[in-house]
Amino acid sequence: xxxxxxxxxxxxxxxxxxxxxxxxxxxxxxxxxxxxxxxxxxxxxxxxxxxxxxxxxxxxxxxxxxxxxxxxxxxxxxxxxxxxxxxxxxxxxxxxxxxxxxxxxxxxxxxxxxxxxxxxxxxxxxxxxxxxxxxxxxxxxxxxxxxxxxxxxxxxxxxxxxxxxxxxxxxxxxxxxxxxxxxxxxxxxxxxxxxxxxxxxxxxxxxxxxxxxxxxxxxxxxxxxxxxxxxxxxxxxxxxxxxxxxxxxxxxxxxxxxxxxxxxxxxxxxxxxxxxxxxxxxxxxxxxxxxxxxxxxxxxxxxxxxxxxxxxxxxxxxxxxxxxxxx
Amino acid sequence: xxxxxxxxxxxxxxxxxxxxxxxxxxxxxxxxxxxxxxxxxxxxxxxxxxxxxxxxxxxxxxxxxxxxxxxxxxxxxxxxxxxxxxxxxxxxxxxxxxxxxxxxxxxxxxxxxxxxxxxxxxxxxxxxxxxxxxxxxxxxxxxxxxxxxxxxxxxxxxxxxxxxxxxxxxxxxxxxxxxxxxxxxxxxxxxxxxxxxxxxxxxxxxxxxxxxxxxxxxxxxxxxxxxxxxxxxxxxxxxxxxxxxxxxxxxxxxxxxxxxxxxxxxxxxxxxxxxxxxxxxxxxxxxxxxxxxxxxxxxxxxxxxxxxxxxxxxxxxxxxxxxxxxxxxxxxxxxxxxxxxxxxxxxxxxxxxxxxxxxxxxxxxxxxxxxxxxxx
Amino acid sequence: xxxxxxxxxxxxxxxxxxxxxxxxxxxxxxxxxxxxxxxxxxxxxxxxxxxxxxxxxxxxxxxxxxxxxxxxxxxxxxxxxxxxxxxxxxxxxxxxxxxxxxxxxxxxxxxxxxxxxxxxxxxxxxxxxxxxxxxxxxxxxxxxxxxxxxxxxxxxxxxxxxxxxxxxxxxxxxxxxxxxxxxxxxxxxxxxxxxxxxxxxxxxxxxxxxxxxxxxxxxxxxxxxxxxxxxxxxxxxxxxxxxxxxxxxxxxxxxxxxx
Numbered sequence: 001x002x003x004x005x006x007x008x009x010x011x012x013x014x015x016x017x018x019x020x021x022x023x024x025x026x027x028x029x030x031x032x033x034x035x036x037x038x039x040x041x042x043x044x045x046x047x048x049x050x051x052x053x054x055x056x057x058x059x060x061x062x063x064x065x066x067x068x069x070x071x072x073x074x075x076x077x078x079x080x081x082x083x084x085x086x087x088x089x090x091x092x093x094x095x096x097x098x099x100x101x102x103x104x105x106x107x108x109x110x111x112x113x114x115x116x117x118x119x120x121x122x123x124x125x126x127x128x129x130x131x132x133x134x135x136x137x138x139x140x141x142x143x144x145x146x147x148x149x150x151x152x153x154x155x156x157x158x159x160x161x162x163x164x165x166x167x168x169x170x171x172x173x174x175x176x177x178x179x180x181x182x183x184x185x186x187x188x189x190x191x192x193x194x195x196x197x198x199x200x201x202x203x204x205x206x207x208x209x210x211x212x213x214x215x216x217x218x219x220x221x222x223x224x225x226x227x228x229x230x231x232x233x234x235x236x237x238x239x240x241x242x243x244x245x246x247x248x249x250x251x252x253x254x255x256x257x258x259x260x261x262x263x264x265x266x267x268x269x270x271x272x273x274x275x276x277x278x279x280x281x282x283x284x285x286x287x288x289x290x291x292x293x294x295x296x297x298x299x300x301x302x303x304x305x306x307x308x309x310x311x312x313x314x315x316x317x318x319x320x321x322x323x324x325x326x327x
Numbered sequence: 328x329x330x331x332x333x334x335x336x337x338x339x340x341x342x343x344x345x346x347x348x349x350x351x352x353x354x355x356x357x358x359x360x361x362x363x364x365x366x367x368x369x370x371x372x373x374x375x376x377x378x379x380x381x382x383x384x385x386x387x388x389x390x391x392x393x394x395x396x397x398x399x400x401x402x403x404x405x406x407x408x409x410x411x412x413x414x415x416x417x418x419x420x421x422x423x424x425x426x427x428x429x430x431x432x433x434x435x436x437x438x439x440x441x442x443x444x445x446x447x448x449x450x451x452x453x454x455x456x457x458x459x460x461x462x463x464x465x466x467x468x469x470x471x472x473x474x475x476x477x478x479x480x481x482x483x484x485x486x487x488x489x490x491x492x493x494x495x496x497x498x499x500x501x502x503x504x505x506x507x508x509x510x511x512x513x514x515x516x517x518x519x520x521x522x523x524x525x526x527x528x529x530x531x532x533x534x535x536x537x538x539x540x541x542x543x544x545x546x547x548x549x550x551x552x553x554x555x556x557x558x559x560x561x562x563x564x565x566x567x568x569x570x571x572x573x574x575x576x577x578x579x580x581x582x583x584x585x586x587x588x589x590x591x592x593x594x595x596x597x598x599x600x601x602x603x604x605x606x607x608x609x610x611x612x613x614x615x616x617x618x619x620x621x622x623x624x625x626x627x628x629x630x631x632x633x634x635x636x637x638x639x640x641x642x643x644x645x646x647x648x649x650x651x652x653x654x655x656x657x658x659x660x661x662x663x664x665x666x667x668x669x670x671x672x673x674x675x676x677x678x679x680x681x682x683x684x685x686x687x688x689x690x691x692x693x694x695x696x697x698x699x700x701x702x703x
Numbered sequence: 704x705x706x707x708x709x710x711x712x713x714x715x716x717x718x719x720x721x722x723x724x725x726x727x728x729x730x731x732x733x734x735x736x737x738x739x740x741x742x743x744x745x746x747x748x749x750x751x752x753x754x755x756x757x758x759x760x761x762x763x764x765x766x767x768x769x770x771x772x773x774x775x776x777x778x779x780x781x782x783x784x785x786x787x788x789x790x791x792x793x794x795x796x797x798x799x800x801x802x803x804x805x806x807x808x809x810x811x812x813x814x815x816x817x818x819x820x821x822x823x824x825x826x827x828x829x830x831x832x833x834x835x836x837x838x839x840x841x842x843x844x845x846x847x848x849x850x851x852x853x854x855x856x857x858x859x860x861x862x863x864x865x866x867x868x869x870x871x872x873x874x875x876x877x878x879x880x881x882x883x884x885x886x887x888x889x890x891x892x893x894x895x896x897x898x899x900x901x902x903x904x905x906x907x908x909x910x911x912x913x914x915x916x917x918x919x920x921x922x923x924x925x926x927x928x929x930x931x932x933x934x935x936x937x938x939x940x941x942x943x944x945x946x947x948x949x950x951x952x953x954x955x956x957x958x959x960x961x962x
Contacts, residue, residue: 209959
């Protein structure tokens with residue numbers, strides 16, 4: 001392949017993450033793969049990173065790391081962040097910008113792309129450094145779009161958590177620390193309040209195990225049963241829209257095209273029919289165990305293992321078996 | 328072949344969406360609980376679906392017969408039981424708008440069109456079903472009223488109805504004739520004695536009624552005294568075509584379920600749809616449904632042109648009702664043991680379809696009608 | 704006050720997709736519907752019309768197949784509709800589409816511009832922010848609640864693990880997320896009424912000025928491999944079924960018990 005001369009692949013971590021999330025390491029490794037082929041460097045912007053986190057980013061492929069102040073008033077203002085990132089990217093002469101495909105990335109990245117007059121590629125599920133291409137999902141996860149990277153086009157992309165493997169590339173922590181003074185600009189947006197809503201200890205998109213609740217939970221009792229299963233398994237708890245609308249969980253726990261895309265080792269879908277919209281966010285799960293009393297539910301077309309039963313009967317049995325799994 | 332125009336396509340898209348979103352998810356529970364889904368029916372009315380066939384002057388939308396038949400099929404495919412009520416409503420709106428006075432029309436049609444009120448047709452009696460001439464219920468002129476006495480059975484929507492279209496024997500001059508009267512539930516003398524427990528079409532009400540000295544004002548006669556036969560036959564003819572459309576809907580639902588299932592059910596290492604024994608069943612269903620479709624729309628064409636359809640409506644009723652019976656039975660067979668269980672909707676299609684060759688004039692009687700025409 | 708709402712006609716999300724020989728998605732014969740995210744925006748806009756008496760103008764871009772989308776928006780209660788004819792599908796490029804929509808928003812003198820935060824088909828999730836940038840207006844993405852207080856648009860917007868309350872001054876651009884409003888079913892009367900309304904047509908050539916960056920992106924589409932469906936676990940009793948499932952997770956899938 002001819003040499004594309006690019007200067008920089010830049011990674012922007014999520015400003016809302018209180019501790020470094022895996023997706024930041026995944027993006028860094030992905031950026032490294034692209035940068036190697038493009039003859040570019042990898043610069044990572046992280047918010048309030050600890051020394052340990054900085055070291056991790058370094059071993060995962062960052063050449064340069066800059067710390068941003070997450071405690072600044074403006075750090076929760078999507079418009080301010082977008083404008084800041086656009087300014088930094090222009091200053092860095094960044095050719096490729098990677099952000100996480102989370103609500104943060106969803107709101108900030110297209111704005112950055114618009115400000116930079118760059119192309120925007122959301123929902124990236126694979127980075128193919130060697131072929132200089134990235135792949136994204138569209139049509140509710142039915143289509144893969146393969147986008148080739150060219151020298152002419154500046155690119156902003158959001159990368160799905162768990163889409164790229166985070167790999168330790170070097171044992172030594174040689175990344176250069178940059179001192180960057182951010183000058184926040186005025187914004188139109190006034191952020192009055194940010195209310196945390198996530199229920200459960202484990203972050204959905206990062207979790208190795210996820211338990212999902214669907215319409216089949218029917219009431220608070222059914223929901224409590226599914227919640228207990230997630231506790232026993234040590235899984236993150238997610239839900240379909242119907243359950244969110246019932247008020248059992250907040251929006252932040254929604255799995256699907258509208259909500260979050262998960263890719264755990266195991267997804268236990270309880271009383272979930274398996275609509276296209278839900279599966280758009282769940283089909284990347286490595287293994288799916290589905291419990292539904294309707295044998296015709298589409299979820300069984302996706303599930304590795306299916307149990308046709310009322311979850312009220314099956315989940316207690318499952319809890320019983322899994323509670324002793326450490327024995 | 329009728330080609331739907333843009334407006335009709337839009338209506339069908341909207342009806343289809345309503346069926347998918349509102350009716351289909353409720354269908355199994357309607358069957359299980361065997362209770363008339365009043366709320367859903369009202370919603371159907373609010374969506375304007377019941378108004379589709381009503382005349383414009385009564386708040387209706389007067390769509391083509393072609394389009395309405397398609398709507399009925401869609402509703403039947405989602406819930407045949409609910410489509411019983413819808414079919415009854417549209418047949419009766421046809422009757423009232425065609426034969427009743429403007430005042431009577433204004434009294435009930437707008438409410439029927441919005442689903443606020445329900446109407447039932449009271450024809451069948453213990454000794455008079457398809458044989459309308461044997462009706463024993465009497466209507467005796469008494470000053471400004473007709474005094475109605477008698478009993479009716481198998482009345483669709485009877486116990487949930489607000490309006491009753493009653494066929495009764497009466498004296499016209501010195502002869503006996505049939506009269507058609509409109510009563511409403513506020514008039515004393517209407518007694519609902521029971522609702523039937525049925526094999527299928529559960530959730531659609533089928534009632535037994537008694538009229539005891541029911542006083543119906545003389546201005547509530549539909550048509551003229553003695554016009555009863557004409558009113559009944561015209562309405563039944565339309566009703567038969569509607570039943571044919573219902574049959575196509577149920578057959579389509581069963582066939583689609585069977586096709587889908589046969590692709591996923593694996594036996595001896597391949598999906599069962601790959602076996603010709605199964606494939607031929609699916610193909611025969613398709614052929615039948617296509618033929619039925621062509622038949623009902625050819626009749627819609629005749630109606631739009633103002634032509635007679637007595638024989639044709641009977642042909643369509645027989646063909647499509649028996650098609651539905653056969654297709655649902657074959658679809659159940661494709662499902663094997665699972666089809667026999669309530670987890671899948673195909674057993675409901677099977678039970679519902681069994682009603683079609685029986686009601687709105689048993690198929691034996693339809694064959695008599697057809698026979699009479701071709702042998703005349 | 705005038706609200707411009709952008710609506711998109713998309714393939715039914717349930718559709719089975721296929722490609723033609725040129726590698727393009729086959730659109731013919733597919734069931735087309737208004738995009739769900741467009742519908743949330745239309746519903747909220749129509750509610751504002753009903754509450755406060757605004758004018759709501761529905762706008763779509765596309766070939767003739769896009770017309771039912773604005774008709775549907777009219778049936779839901781929009782006051783006017785525009786279709787920008789784009790028979791050659793130039794506006795599948797988001798930058799170009801944003802240019803055209805921004806120009807239309809200006810033409811109809813919109814004080815508030817609304818649309819979906821993404822579409823259920825291509826899901827490129829960028830047209831609205833780009834429109835905002837072209838018009839020099841503030842925007843809020845992923846809006847799940849909004850109301851007007853004078854010239855202030857008060858929104859609730861979805862952030863990672865919660866909800867942010869964000870205010871912007873009018874004129875502004877609002878990107879609708881699921882939950883913003885529950886779309887109504889237009890009644891048959893609404894649909895028939897809508898038939899009598901005229902849809903203003905424009906041509907994409909009147910607005911589009913240049914092809915921007917995405918046009919340089921080389922994109923190849925392919926169908927994603929469907930998940931291999933597994934098996935329904937059978938057994939005499941539910942207890943046995945669950946036992947078998949747990950064994951399968953442990954011994955076959957090798958999950959939950961640590962690698």
